[in-house]
Every structure is written in structure tokens, then in C-alpha cells.
Amino acid sequence: MAASKHLPSRLAKLAIGVLALVPAARIGVLALQGDLGANPIAEAMNRLGFWTLTLLLATLAPTPIQIVTGWKWPLRLRRMLGLETFLYVCLHFAVYLGLDQFFDFAAIGKDIAKRPFITVGFTAFVLLIPLAITSTDGMVRRLGFARWKRLHRLIYVVAVLGVVHFVWRVKSDLRQPLIFAGVLAVLLVIRSLRLARAAKAVRSTSPRRA
Amino acid sequence: MPRLWRPDVRSSDITPEGLYLRRRDFLVGGAAAATGLTLGLAGCKPKVAAPPAEPALPGVKPGPFATDEAQTPYKDVTTYNNFYELGTDKSDPAANAHLLKTRPWTVAFEGEIAKPQVIDIDALLARFPLEERIYRLRCVEAWSMVIPWVGFPLGPLIKQLQPTSRAKYVAFTTKLAPDELPGQRTAALDWPYVEGLRIDEAMHPLTILAVGLYGRVMPNQDGAPIRLVVPWKYGFKSIKSIVRVRFVETEPPTSWNRQNAHEYGFYSNVNPEVDHPRWSQATERRIGELRRRQTLAFNGYGKEVAGLYAGMDLRKSF
Numbered sequence: 001m002a003a004s005k006h007l008p009s010r011l012a013k014l015a016i017g018v019l020a021l022v023p024a025a026r027i028g029v030l031a032l033q034g035d036l037g038a039n040p041i042a043e044a045m046n047r048l049g050f051w052t053l054t055l056l057l058a059t060l061a062p063t064p065i066q067i068v069t070g071w072k073w074p075l076r077l078r079r080m081l082g083l084e085t086f087l088y089v090c091l092h093f094a095v096y097l098g099l100d101q102f103f104d105f106a107a108i109g110k111d112i113a114k115r116p117f118i119t120v121g122f123t124a125f126v127l128l129i130p131l132a133i134t135s136t137d138g139m140v141r142r143l144g145f146a147r148w149k150r151l152h153r154l155i156y157v158v159a160v161l162g163v164v165h166f167v168w169r170v171k172s173d174l175r176q177p178l179i180f181a182g183v184l185a186v187l188l189v190i191r192s193l194r195l196a197r198a199a200k201a202v203r204s205t206s207p208r209r210a
Numbered sequence: 211m212p213r214l215w216r217p218d219v220r221s222s223d224i225t226p227e228g229l230y231l232r233r234r235d236f237l238v239g240g241a242a243a244a245t246g247l248t249l250g251l252a253g254c255k256p257k258v259a260a261p262p263a264e265p266a267l268p269g270v271k272p273g274p275f276a277t278d279e280a281q282t283p284y285k286d287v288t289t290y291n292n293f294y295e296l297g298t299d300k301s302d303p304a305a306n307a308h309l310l311k312t313r314p315w316t317v318a319f320e321g322e323i324a325k326p327q328v329i330d331i332d333a334l335l336a337r338f339p340l341e342e343r344i345y346r347l348r349c350v351e352a353w354s355m356v357i358p359w360v361g362f363p364l365g366p367l368i369k370q371l372q373p374t375s376r377a378k379y380v381a382f383t384t385k386l387a388p389d390e391l392p393g394q395r396t397a398a399l400d401w402p403y404v405e406g407l408r409i410d411e412a413m414h415p416l417t418i419l420a421v422g423l424y425g426r427v428m429p430n431q432d433g434a435p436i437r438l439v440v441p442w443k444y445g446f447k448s449i450k451s452i453v454r455v456r457f458v459e460t461e462p463p464t465s466w467n468r469q470n471a472h473e474y475g476f477y478s479n480v481n482p483e484v485d486h487p488r489w490s491q492a493t494e495r496r497i498g499e500l501r502r503r504q505t506l507a508f509n510g511y512g513k514e515v516a517g518l519y520a521g522m523d524l525r526k527s528f
Binding site: 042 | 282285286289290294298300301351353396398399469470485487488489490492493495497498500501502
């Protein structure tokens, strides 16, 4: 059994899943200790947003990793990482809703309508909801794999919106958001190269559509 | 000494101290629920340590303007800073503060004045009696603090310099020293940082040059050794670590306006009616408080300064 193909064992997968929860736990502990600095609400929101994007890119990474290295095992992490992304974005949004805005729905409505960075961030959050809901095996069966897969292509839209949300949020120091943008671009380019190759192969060998 | 100025905010409007002191309990409750089983991590060291207090400034007298609102704790004032020369993260300036050398230090006064001169910081400190000014500080990012500054009004200094009739504006420049101010080695802004005021704004009795806070020497991360404080404008107007003050005839360039003219105007008066494209300016979070509070026009200093802008459309001249 080739190790690279059959990793991780369930234990390794569990370990990665738990590892992804550590930042949220750490934010919680720092909040608990009053160690999130002078503006803990903004700090918690920023950190949860950072980890949302990090996990979102991690969710998108397995396919490009497989294309480049041939490793298949990361593919098995995708659903778990995707759901953890959703957990982080829910926490991020909950802090905004409950602590930052204190359920002031009029102000939140204005924010979403008037501030482009919030408009795109909120859109990305809303688009993730159907993906989270349809993440179970039962849902894949019910939708049929083809339709399920088409729906889950929304993740690319979400990723672009998420990165744009960060880029538009910062005032002048774009280094961090541009790192996310760069990683996302690399991941998408690797996929599109394969798509292009596949399309070429399909054209030359078979009339059937991929 | 009688107060010449009364705050618009009554003491009863201010968060009661007990509630204020328990402000973190709210977060604690939520965090406890969120962290659940992960309390094993509770051994993490606190990230932000209180910086060592600076030496006390002698002979500081209460000034004519003070709010009796709860003051933002020293630790927060000195660890939550926007001073991009020392890093763009709020905690960077405190961490990098030691890199900035504040002695020897001179401030050059030049341009449209009868008496251009370069003044050593210690001579400047001795020239005017130091007074305490307890001001609200409203950041354009929709958070605010209450800070007991120590300094002296800029107006009397300007009079000594004898501005000519062509001195319509005052342009300020921060020290340029990339080896001491590591942020200047990045492209976060065009360096050095520059700011400007109309001369009547600069002469207004609320406008001070601050050299300390909480009765102590100004910490580097707060703009040592000398900075501007203009309490009715967004915080970025109050330029830090000043080395040059130039009197000019036309509106001088300002750093954030150069960075993004659509978002940051020359005047940048605190105005809840004019939103920043990325932040509503209607409300703000006072550091240490849980709930947002209403932002006041001119940061609550309208009675003193609204007259400066009579006849101007402050939506256009934002």
C-alpha cells in the first residue's frame, strides 16, 4: 500500500481537523483572559476572518496538490476543511452581528448595502450556506453527483469574494491580503491548466464531454 | 481652576465604572461557550504586556479644556496605536517603539514667518508651561479613546514665529529615518508622513502640541517627542514625531489624502453625517466599552470649532 495514496489514516485526518480548530480555541482563550488587546471585538473579528480565508484556501488546495504531486489523500480532507471554513465564517459573522453591531439590523443593512467590502464579504458568507447544508453524503445522493458538483463550484466564487473582502478592507498595507490573493491565483491556475489539458484530450480522443 | 469648557456628555451618560470594569466579562461569557473543551490551552501567555511607564513630567498644570469622561487606560493608549512608521498592526508600534531615537531632536519652523528657526526639543519644552488636556480622540476607523495629553497650545508659539500675511496653512512633517522607523522601509504610505491645518485651525485654543500623556513623557509609539493633537478631527490629522513645521500659502498635501483622496479629505473633521466608504461614521466604539456610541459632530467640540467652517459645505470639504 503506497503510503502517499492512503494517508491519512482516520487518526491523521482527525488530527488535522482538530488542528484547524486550535486558532478558534486560542482566540476564545485570549478573549477569556482579556488578552485580545484594547479592541478585543475588532481583534477577534480580524483573526477569525484571517483563519476563515486560510481554511478556505486549504479547502481548495487538495486538487492542485493532487495535480502537482499525484497525492490523493488530501482530497479526503476537503469536506472537513470546508465545514471548518464555514464554522470560522459563522464565528466571524457572529462577532460582527452580536458584538460589533449589537444586533443593530438597520446599521448592518446599511453596511451591507453601502460598503463594498462588507457587501462582498456578506455575499461570500451567504453563498457558503448552501454548500455547508449540502455537504452530507445523503445530500450528494439526493442532488445527484453532477448537480452537486456544479453547485459546489460556488466555492471558487466564494474564495474570490473572500479575498476581495480582505483586500478592500485594509487601508494601505496590502501585503497580507495580497498573499492570500497570490495563493488563490496559484491554486486556480493549476486547476485551469489541467482543465485546459483535459479539454484538449477530450477533443482529440473522444466526442464525449467530460 | 474654573473649567472654561463643559462637556456635552453628562457624567450620567458615561458607562458606570462597575459596568466598565466588567466589560470583558461579556466577552468571557461568550468565549467560555465558544471554547468549550479546549481550556487546556489556557496556559497561553498574555500577548500584550503593559509597557513600562515613562518618567513623569514635572510642573504640569490642568489646562482649560478637559472632559470628565472615563479615561482610556494607559495600557490601551500605549499598546493600541496607528503609527504606520512603526508597523501597520495595532500592536506593532509598542513592539518597535524602542527603535525610535527621540534625542537629540529639533523641530524646524520655516516658510512664511518672520522668525524662522530650528528649536531643540528641550528648549521648546522649556519655552511654554505644560498643561494637561483631557480630550476625546476619534479614529477614522470608528474607535475612540479619552486621553489626558500633556502639552502646550500651538497658537502662542505661532504668534512668536510671526507669520506673514501669506501664511494661510501650516504643514507638518514627521521624522524620516527608515533605520529607526521600520515602516518607512515599506510602501504602506508615501514617506515621510505629512499633515496640514489651515492657520486658523492651527491657532485654535484646542489645538496643542503634545509632549506627554498621563502626566508622563510621551511614549514613542504615541508620537514622541512631540506631536500634534487636534481633537475635533480624525486621529490621523494629529501627526506624530514632528521635525518640521512649515507655513505656506496654499493647501499642503496630506499623507492619507495622497493615499486615497476619495476616502480622506484635507479637513477630516469628525462628522457622523459623512461616511467613510468603508466605515459608517455614525457610531464609534470607545475603547473599553462594549456597545457602540453615537459619534458627535466635531467629536463633541462643535461649540468651540463649528465657527471655523461657517459657510462651508462639509460634505464636500470632508
